[in-house]
Amino acid sequence: MNPLLAHDPLRSPVRIDADRLWARLDDLAQIGAVDGVGGARGNCRLALTDADREGRDLVVGWMRDLGLEVIVDVIGNVFATLPGTDPTAPAVMIGSHIDTVRTGGRFDGNLGVLAGLEIIEALIDSGYRTEHPITVAFFTDEEGSRFAPDMLGSLVYVGGMAVERALDICAVDDGARLGDELARIGYAGSAPCPAPAPPKCFLELHIEQGPILEDAGITIGVVEGVQGISWTEFTLTGRSAHAGTTPIAARRDPLLVAAQVVAEVRMLCRDLGGSQVATVGRFEPHPNLVNVVASQVIFTVDLRNTDDLVLIEAERRLLEFVEQVAQAESVSVQTRVLSRFAPVDFDHGLAELIERCARSEGASSLRLPSGAGHDAQMLARICPSAMVFVPSVGGLSHNLAEYTDPGDVAVGAQVLADAVLASAVLLSGERVNRSTDSR
Amino acid sequence: MNPLLAHDPLRSPVRIDADRLWARLDDLAQIGAVDGVGGARGNCRLALTDADREGRDLVVGWMRDLGLEVIVDVIGNVFATLPGTDPTAPAVMIGSHIDTVRTGGRFDGNLGVLAGLEIIEALIDSGYRTEHPITVAFFTDEEGSRFAPDMLGSLVYVGGMAVERALDICAVDDGARLGDELARIGYAGSAPCPAPAPPKCFLELHIEQGPILEDAGITIGVVEGVQGISWTEFTLTGRSAHAGTTPIAARRDPLLVAAQVVAEVRMLCRDLGGSQVATVGRFEPHPNLVNVVASQVIFTVDLRNTDDLVLIEAERRLLEFVEQVAQAESVSVQTRVLSRFAPVDFDHGLAELIERCARSEGASSLRLPSGAGHDAQMLARICPSAMVFVPSVGGLSHNLAEYTDPGDVAVGAQVLADAVLASAVLLSGERVNRSTDSR
DSSP states (O other): OOGGGSSOTTSOSOOOOHHHHHHHHHHHHTTTEEEOGGGOEEEOOOTTSHHHHHHHHHHHHHHHHTTOEEEEBTTOOEEEEEOOSOTTSOOEEEEEOOOOOTTBOSSTTHHHHHHHHHHHHHHHHHTOOBSSOEEEEEOTTSSOSSSSSSSHHHHHHTTSSOHHHHHTOBOTTTOOBHHHHHHHTTOOOOBOSSOSSOOSEEEEEEEOOSSHHHHHTOSEEEEEEEOEEEEEEEEEEOOOEETTTSOGGGOOOHHHHHHHHHHHHHHHHHHHOTTOEEEOOOEEEESOOTTEEOSEEEEEEEEEESSHHHHHHHHHHHHHHHHHHHHHTTOEEEEEEEEEEOOEEOOHHHHHHHHHHHHHTTOOEEEEEESSOOHHHHHTTTSOEEEEEEOOGGGOOSSTTOOOOHHHHHHHHHHHHHHHHHHTTBOOSOOOOGGGOOO | OOGGGSSOTTSOSOOOOHHHHHHHHHHHHTTTEEEOGGGOEEEOOOTTSHHHHHHHHHHHHHHHHTTOEEEEBTTOOEEEEEOOSOTTSOOEEEEEOOOOOTTBOSSTTHHHHHHHHHHHHHHHHHTOOBSSOEEEEEOTTSSOSSSSSSSHHHHHHTTSSOHHHHHTOBOTTTOOBHHHHHHHTTOOOOBOSSOSSOOSEEEEEEEOSSSHHHHHTOSEEEEEEEOEEEEEEEEEEOBOEETTTSOGGGOBOHHHHHHHHHHHHHHHHHHHOTTOEEEOOOEEEESOOTTEEOSEEEEEEEEEESSHHHHHHHHHHHHHHHHHHHHHTTOEEEEEEEEEEOOEEOOHHHHHHHHHHHHHTTOOEEEEEESSOOHHHHHTTTSOEEEEEEOOGGGOOSSTTOOOOHHHHHHHHHHHHHHHHHHTTBOOSOOOOGGGOOO
């Protein structure tokens, strides 16, 4: 009997080195480090800034140290590949991003990239080989904090936006052109984008960025898909008036209308149930004075659902309600769609594989949707894709205090390794002596 | 028969010169002028600034031109008096203020002072005399924009705050001490304050600052009293969270709680009826981002009612509601009282007199409460007091575009003149020849 199948076919003999992975997370977190309150230490490595270049250089250095073939495509996505035994087989790709938001954490994105690097190093160290190549990738500008939209590099990689258009996007902060910034930091590569051929499959390890796993006491989240996102900005215009001298009946108060909408979106979530969430996070009255009825309120509604039909129903109900309450108060409404992504379903086979790998490693697991967007949802357009989540302490993310327990990082990376090695077909033949490996 | 009583005893033979009054309003509005949108031109003469000094100097110059005795008290209130025939009779006082908010209009306050000056000049011109002296006054820092609280000069004048305490108040903007600023602009007078003896009565002409008169097509507002004011600031603290990844049940959203309160205060007005108004004008969420559940919201509630018992009930219901909805969302509440003034009733006899004067002048009138605070409410503590309102176009005030029709200004000033001359007892004896007048 094949020794690899002996006890549990999915518990791979290739074991990741959790300390080495943690040390790399530490090293990368030194670049663009930002101190927060209470000793929290996070990162600011906005896409294509000097800090991003420094982070890229560090990770690419590690890729080269492992003897991997590194290629950079025209949008700055970076791919490092360990060959498989079959030169014609498509690669199993592991990836995420290493850019951060302005006050980001050290795990968001970075964990997925460095876990991929660790899996490749552990595989090399083990002397085993796989039939398929294994590629670890990081994609340009996943966060979208400097260049909108987010998930830009992976979007272009899967053919969702023409590369010429992407290169012409200007930065929100300083107006710099993306193509110029890519060249400036030395990451305007020559590999074609979109990719000429899709990977065999794509796997991404990520922190949950929410409280579900922690609250449930579960280590591994098996991500079934990504919620659809609908962002609408409402501008309500009424009439500014003196708070003391204007009778209620004479008021056209946009702040009241906006408040009624805030209360309604919560009711909407209760009514629609399921995964429906809704948030009013931005709310700006003008002139914003204690004794003046506002003339205008601008606010946003963020709606998310894993089911696009329900999301469309939520959007419809929201618009209808806003029109109705605005009319009752003689307030005018302008709407602007800020963002709209349909929900994405991840590959069922890969999700099952991750679930079985978790079980093989003795880790608890839970299926859940992702509330945030990820590169994997772009890759899902061209190949079977899946994600593994590990818990975020306090559900925190996009926050300097973002944290994931080292034990959870270790289990998550090993489960990812098991799934990657099963997908890339770990060979049971004679192990390669590491010291004589050609690399 | 006394010719003054011939047709209508209240239609005074002393007729104000509406053009002269309008010209003075124009001249005063040149000082600290601020241009707004659409050709609007308003004023910035914050209390005890150089612009305030310049405005004071202009008005005091006019007072001296009329031969009036001008006195300045220790808090900078200015009084100009035309003697009556009875040297022991208390004065009938006409007054208001000439300081403005940062983006104020040219009528708020100024109209009451310059109408008083016009009445005195018209009386002098007419050759008639009154038994009681007539005083025109302007009070320091009515707006409270630079030194809190508002109505400060009249508050000190009526003994509502010790003058030493008032002189030590520091400016909100630059921290300057009120007493030092008074001395700097040359208005630290020597007349005692509080006043040693109250006036016979106090009358104030003011623009409405609301839409009631304009909407009703009425020229003269007979002000019955001033609403009580209650300002509370609420700080709601919940937990910041990712809008996509945080289930509704796990949220502690202070913005939702604040919105529920906004909707409730409108219901409160409907429930309590009468003159009850309530406004949430300031509303500040943090961090105020589209995809983040706010951690904190600071908002204010402005409650006003002419009936203090109802106002107290409104305050009680508001606090109870806030506690209830905050608890349901696990959000903590901090409250801070920003301002609290009990309602003021004006003198019934004076209100009736104004109503009759309006009728005598053929002007329509309406009784209404004042939603804003005025110097007259302070004077009401020491003598019979009343106010005359004229319409504000569009209900606008504390706004560069504040405007009142010249015809309404003329009628308002004449009705005020009639009420003042009736109170000061216009004498029907031989008229003084103006050219031989000692002034």
